Amino acid sequence: MEAEETVAALPHNVQRDECAAGSFDFIKEVEDHSGERISRCFQCDKCATGCPMAEHMVYTPNELFRLIQLGDQAGVLASNTFWYCISCYTCSVRCPNDIDIAHVMDSVRELALRAGYAPALTQARDFHRIFLGCVRRFGRVSELELMARYNLHRKRPFQRLSLGWTLLRKGRLEFWPFRRRGLRELFKRVEELR
Amino acid sequence: MTHFYPGCTLSSSGKAYSRSLYWVFQRLGRQIEELPDWSCCGATSAHALDRDLAYALPARNLAIAQEMRSDLMVACSACYHRLKTTQQALGNPELQKRVQQLVDRPLHGSLQIKNVLEILTEESYLERIHQERTHELAGLKVACYYGCLATRIPRVAGFDRVENPTSMERLASAAGANVLHWPYKTECCGASLSVTNEALSLTMCDRILQMARRCGADLLVTSCPFCQYNLDWAQWKVSQEEAQTKAIPVIFITQLLGLALGGGDKELMLSSNLAGAEHVLCPLARTRQPLLVQK
Numbered sequence: 294m295e296a297e298e299t300v301a302a303l304p305h306n307v308q309r310d311e312c313a314a315g316s317f318d319f320i321k322e323v324e325d326h327s328g329e330r331i332s333r334c335f336q337c338d339k340c341a342t343g344c345p346m347a348e349h350m351v352y353t354p355n356e357l358f359r360l361i362q363l364g365d366q367a368g369v370l371a372s373n374t375f376w377y378c379i380s381c382y383t384c385s386v387r388c389p390n391d392i393d394i395a396h397v398m399d400s401v402r403e404l405a406l407r408a409g410y411a412p413a414l415t416q417a418r419d420f421h422r423i424f425l426g427c428v429r430r431f432g433r434v435s436e437l438e439l440m441a442r443y444n445l446h447r448k449r450p451f452q453r454l455s456l457g458w459t460l461l462r463k464g465r466l467e468f469w470p471f472r473r474r475g476l477r478e479l480f481k482r483v484e485e486l487r
Numbered sequence: 488m489t490h491f492y493p494g495c496t497l498s499s500s501g502k503a504y505s506r507s508l509y510w511v512f513q514r515l516g517r518q519i520e521e522l523p524d525w526s527c528c529g530a531t532s533a534h535a536l537d538r539d540l541a542y543a544l545p546a547r548n549l550a551i552a553q554e555m556r557s558d559l560m561v562a563c564s565a566c567y568h569r570l571k572t573t574q575q576a577l578g579n580p581e582l583q584k585r586v587q588q589l590v591d592r593p594l595h596g597s598l599q600i601k602n603v604l605e606i607l608t609e610e611s612y613l614e615r616i617h618q619e620r621t622h623e624l625a626g627l628k629v630a631c632y633y634g635c636l637a638t639r640i641p642r643v644a645g646f647d648r649v650e651n652p653t654s655m656e657r658l659a660s661a662a663g664a665n666v667l668h669w670p671y672k673t674e675c676c677g678a679s680l681s682v683t684n685e686a687l688s689l690t691m692c693d694r695i696l697q698m699a700r701r702c703g704a705d706l707l708v709t710s711c712p713f714c715q716y717n718l719d720w721a722q723w724k725v726s727q728e729e730a731q732t733k734a735i736p737v738i739f740i741t742q743l744l745g746l747a748l749g750g751g752d753k754e755l756m757l758s759s760n761l762a763g764a765e766h767v768l769c770p771l772a773r774t775r776q777p778l779l780v781q782k
């Protein structure tokens with residue numbers, strides 16, 4: 294009964310009949326990439342109930358899962374759900390079907406980027422890229438370098454100056470916490486395997 | 488043998504955590520050694536964009552520890568989460584082979600990855616903390632805040648209950664503080680948004696801080712450097728723009744233990760608190776060496 298209603302209430306104009314005739318390719322792709330069995334989801338809605346970001350999502354986690362089951366690849370990959378997911382893992386430890394939902398969000402985000410969908414939160418993607426750039430070069434992340442690069446990237450070099458000054462004054466910034474060598478080889482091997 | 492994996496945050500914005508942690512353990516008779524040549528676990532960013540990196544970055548550190556036949560002690564909740572998750576995922580032989588190739592080091596054998604809270608709540612430490620207290624914390628009403636990552640690791644048996652952890656409460660009472668029970672101890676503070684979406688992050692912090700205030704807390708105690716920074720920053724940020732009611736200082740659990748064990752500002756870095764902790768901690772300081780160095 295509940296499940297029926299949730300499906301009927303999908304905010305997306307998916308034609309159920311249309312999708313029923315759709316393919317299983319997409320759910321297979323997501324399941325293979327994440328290693329999680331999304332087909333197990335029975336719309337209990339527990340994930341959405343505890344999600345601190347649900348109000349910002351076009352589709353709540355359970356709705357997104359329903360769309361994956363229905364094979365609506367474009368609807369899923371263009372959505373903002375996995376961009377607003379902040380990996381708090383509340384859903385993952387509560388799912389009665391043992392689906393690591395937060396991990397699926399990571400997988401779908403990766404698939405969306407790979408397929409060329411524009412991110413709903415560009416800053417988040419850029420921040421992560423800059424962060425990983427720091428790890429690649431130095432093996433460890435200096436918050437000072439990270440913030441400087443992020444500000445430069447956003448063309449707001451003077452943002453958060455007073456915060457930076459306060460952190461510095463209170464002894465909470467480190468200038469050189471790096472390893473001597475970065476992790477370039479490791480990153481290269483990851484890229485080659487892609 | 489156990490080595491300490493500090494992670495990047497503990498050498499900058501979370502410096503007070505590592506400083507107080509080293510001191511507290513030394514005070515309890517345990518010398519801490521850092522994992523040699525450790526590297527970033529990629530927390531939050533690696534798993535957000537790239538599955539292979541998400542496993543390879545923590546695995547590199549696991550491999551180093553395994554080569555030394557050592558276990559790991561981890562303080563940062565995000566690092567702990569990534570290291571544990573990776574270890575669990577590597578149970579899959581196919582993935583293990585793939586990651587081993589990426590890391591270019593053998594990945595085998597088992598090692599224990601322990602959270603600092605897990606180690607500190609071992610009976611002997613709890614007792615010693617209780618017995619070796621030199622300074623009263625009585626009257627200090629403390630709310631323990633775990634944040635989201637410390638206890639929420641899917642499919643991994645954690646060191647504490649997922650929905651209602653109690654290890655910090657046990658530690659704080661052993662140290663002689665007055666522990667409050669309150670409902671938001673595992674709510675997410677939105678730290679991963681504090682750079683990219685300040686407004687949203689502030690709203691999430693505000694909810695938590697208001698609840699702590701309503702429950703009568705003088706102090707929030709946490710074991711996560713991201714939570715500490717975010718909740719501290721949120722109060723600092725608000726205080727820059729409007730006169731607000733007194734901040735609820737957010738300090739690390741090891742700083743609280745250090746207070747009871749007689750540490751001063753040099754050992755515990757209490758003055759590194761952005762929103763200021765003087766109004767709560769200075770009344771404690773009447774009978775002791777400088778607790779806070781005013782900057």
Ligand code: SF4
Pocket residue numbers: 333334335336337338339340341354355358387388389390391392394
């Ligand atoms: S908690 Fe699990 S089973 Fe329930 S709706 Fe969410 S994903 Fe589906």
Ligand code: SF4
Pocket residue numbers: 340343344345346347354377378379380381382383384385394395398
């Ligand atoms: S991990 Fe993501 S989807 Fe799950 S509850 Fe947290 S924010 Fe929501």
